[in-house]
Amino acid sequence: MRSTMAMTVVLVMALAGCSVSDEDPARRPAGSGPVTIRVPADAATISAAVGAARPGDLVLVSPGVYREKVRITRPGVTLRGADRNKVVIDGEGKRSDGVVVTAAGVSVENLTVTRHLFNGVLVTGMTDESGTGIGRGSDGYQTLDPKRFPPVRDFAVRYVTASNNGLYGIYAFDATAGVIEDNYASGGADSGFYVGQCKPCDTVVRRNVAERNAVGFENANASGGLYVVGNRFTANRVGLTIASNYQEALIPQQQSVVAGNLIGYNDQQSSPAHAEGGFGIGVGISGGRDNLIARNRIAGNPAAGVVLASAEDLAPLGNRVLGNTLEGNGLDVAYAASARAPGERNCFDGNSPATEAPAGLLAAAPCPAGNAKGPGVPYPQLRQPGGLSFLEVPAPPDQPGMPDPARMPAQVKVLPPSQAEIDSLPVPDAALFADRAGASR
């Protein structure tokens, strides 16, 4: 149902910027070093607890429904739920974001963020005068100036369930040196996970599940040291996109790694619509450069498994598609660069036998030389069914929580996978994380 009501709500709420005041009383337990601040025992609200926290502190949240927008503006704080499925930050379809991180060394863990107009969790160095993070939203769009707003460093989002959020489930832009792991995102009207506007990103995205989003995982202008490995991106409308986007800073996109993921069956009706009409696509690269797509299982996407296309006047250049299992896609590989931005040096090796367009593409473009400069052909596009409101997308199944949340030490820094580790990643089984998925496929 297309709703102008929703828009009205979005606009009104963006102006109101509802949140619980940081000035609610909070008792930070005494201690010489880092302490644990318990919610609600020491602080009635999560906002009050993170407002009282000092670097190294753990804010540990007991089960309950928390109706507040949490802003973490102090460095080195870990926000953690005691029970991933029972600690719920609920935007009630009226607050903008669940958790907004604008300070270095912050970790958000083991809780659920749901029903926000924009984002479940937002990590960004782009702030307004009050230090509040600015995310893309219906209240307009401000282009990032990376010199004015340097990226926020050292972040972690793990064991978070982000469902039914209107823009992105988990969103990191203008952020670097981070890890996004063991999360679940569904019902995003844009994408479940989004990493954008970082160069270098030095960020690892692993063991996550995205389903019933318009797009499972999006990369826009995220370049260098970005590793998307071992995730399940299934039952969205589009599985994963990598794009150069003029609307955002740090164009063009280059050098990310997408390896060992299951990217399949992305033709889900019970999701918000894809605003540009994308449907039935596994991996779409538009105007991206020098990306590695390796040993993924890309299956059952009824339009196309992998699409290489241009973005405006930016060609797909030097992308490598290696050792993937491609099966049951409408077309396994499509090279669709435009005549005005013809790509080159895109190469293919070691993939399973694949259907392709144009004919002979894979044989003519082995690595490392890749394809000769030239345009491709249009790929088959499917007409998408109408979308579901992000608030009406089915709730996720319970997700596995992090082990021993009361005692697990805080950890932000994560080493990126080595080349050898990437090279040894297996093609995942078709059942990868099937037990965490709610959609039948």
Added chain:
Amino acid sequence: MNVPRRSLLAGALGVAGLAGCQASGTFVPARAITHTGGTQAGIDRPAPQPHADLGVFDVTGRPGQVLGGLGDLVLALTSGSHPRLAGLPPGDLTVTVGAGPRLVSAVDPELPGAVDLPVFEREAITHPCRGGDLMVQVRGTDQLAVSLASAALSTVDGVQLRWRQRGFHAERNLLGFLDGTENPRGPEELASEVWLAGPGRVAGGTIAVIRRLRLDLAGFAALPVTRQEEIIGRRRADGEPLSGGGTVSLAAKSADGEYLIPPTAHVRRAHRLATGSGMMLRQGYSYDNGWDDRGLLFISYQRDLRTFTATQHRMDEGDDLMAFTTCTASGTFLVLPGFGPGAPLGGTLF
């Protein structure tokens, strides 16, 4: 002289000045227009007048000589001293002159303005209506003065007419919508988006793009207004973007994931953020050539030709409005730096 006329109108002038670039059809300049200086008149001063007469010519004579003579003629016409104005006060008459890529590239192929436009979709352009060496744009509130000045300018030695188009400026275009609104305003934006800062021989110039777009008015008018608004991306009544809130938001979506400004709407496809372009100063005029040829004489000024070409390519690749347009004339011209006594028109180049 025209002084008494200006003082008569003085009461209305303050209002027009406050209204700024949102020109109504009855704009009258608050001050005499400066025709000399670093930049030519007719771009940032005054706001678009109600009448325009644009001619595109080949230059058959020596460019330096032709342009020098043309500049003298412009000053004589706009000062009211030329007999071809038949004693009429020139009022806010302006004449703006640009040189085509053939002339500019012969001076230096690296200069702004040396590169021609590519061919775009939906063009039906006969040979004389593509390109050209010289653009002469005459504008004014007094249609008679515009006509007489245009007549005088068309008969200078060493030029040959390729095509000509008269136009009229109103608040709305022939589709019934308020005309493009996101223009650079004020000296700072004009300096950063429109005027060329260098190289020295083109400083104070700008890159003009001229496109005559025949519109399928019958086809467009046959659509329900709601569909027309989806094609444009704005409401017809007041120009409000379909994203609401007064300014265009490309990101705004409905709860079910659809863009509030549709993916193929004109304001989305033509939005500068989507191509990483600078801003264009757009000063289009409607035209009426009778029978079945009416439309938009698109005129834009920008520092960089890519601002136009990247936008037009993006429109060609998915702007629903394009189906209602046919381009029948096209050209790009380096608007020459300002000129005056002792600094002849085109003197830095030819």
